[in-house]
């Protein structure tokens with residue numbers, strides 16, 4: 001009897017130890033505290049609430065977005081692998097994001113609609129679809145909840161009303177409802193360095209009627225003659241729309257509660273968007289902190305410059321595919337850098353990543369199809385790989401471990417076992433081509449190749465076959 005009880009005790013103790021070790025290992029850099037911290041979940045059941053600032057859907061998803069959301073995907077997958085139950089919420093900004101951080105200027109969505117000569121609703125729908133198509137190509141998981149700002153207008157109005165009742169707001173005639181940042185003693189704590197600039201209005205400019213340069217719009221009124229397509233009535237005006245920041249507070253509270261574990265975004269969101277999310281959320285709920293871990297991604301440059309349409313270095317996933325690259329080779333390229341470092345994208349760097357991706361695929365083909373249990377050496381590789389990821393997402397080190405493992409004298413079956421585990425995070429897409437619907441570009445290449453064959457242009461047909469092979473599609477001709 002005592003033996004059985006002791007056995008049960010040992011079993012539970014062992015399980016508890018494993019859980020503890022698993023959940024003790026994750027570390028993340030926190031912008032709020034400016035240091036790498038040990039990660040703790042929401043509760044003892046390992047639940048983790050995660051909110052990622054989503055895309056403003058007024059134009060095409062580009063390389064910079066692809067990198068940010070791919071490395072968010074690595075974060076979510078790493079947390080889940082470590083045993084956390086992640087609830088992943090990501091918004092779609094389809095209203096209220098103005099071209100300037102200064103609460104003035106045109107709404108990006110209305111601007112996009114004019115540019116493409118379509119309705120603002122069509123623009124939003126089209127670029128949202130393009131965003132998810134791009135995410136799928138990169139192997140990124142869909143969020144558990146994807147929420148559009150335009151479908152949460154009531155929640156945003158309710159939050160502004162709550163702030164009004166608590167005395168944090170004021171009205172600027174013919175402009176909107178503003179948040180009074182002087183009512184908070186710790187406004188700007190996410191980034192105290194930039195607060196001086198903000199206060200002087202250098203970075204964001206000053207709207208007439210603002211009590212403090214750092215005050216920001218919660219609800220905007222339509223300007224005379226503006227004729228917006230997206231418009232709502234509110235307690236403050238007949239025709240208006242939400243400010244950009246309020247959507248993230250309202251929707252994260254609705255789906256994840258008043259305090260959340262992790263919030264991600266680009267570093268450009270630190271001084272204004274995220275600073276204001278903190279201010280309005282903590283003012284409304286009185287609960288501090290709104291977010292425990294702020295995770296920020298650094299920028300992607302292209303050929304050493306900021307991406308922009310005017311410089312001609314604005315590229316999408318279709319540009320990548322059209323130039324004969326596999327999106328998962330791009331994923332590998334992103335994994336070779338750290339999310340907190342700036343990355344400089346060049347087509348040469350993608351070319352090198354594509355070669356590495358193909359080399360790894362060839363190695364994988366030599367490992368057979370039978371997975372076997374891990375030896376002590378295999379377990380060491382496993383630990384090195386996941387420890388790197390759990391140490392503030394050191395993806396480059398994790399990728400390096402894949403190569404050391406692949407070139408080691410570990411038995412093939414063990415290499416296969418390890419690679420399958422690693423690929424749960426890496427998502428390099430080897431051997432997945434048969435399951436994937438060919439993209440528009442691939443379909444077009446196949447058609448072009450058929451036409452070339454019909455004209456007996458074998459040189460062109462072969463070149464197109466190679467292009468398709470680089471995209472992971474093997475062409476087999478039949479009679």
Ligand SMILES: [Zn+2]
Pocket residue numbers: 052053054248273
């Ligand atoms: Zn946001």
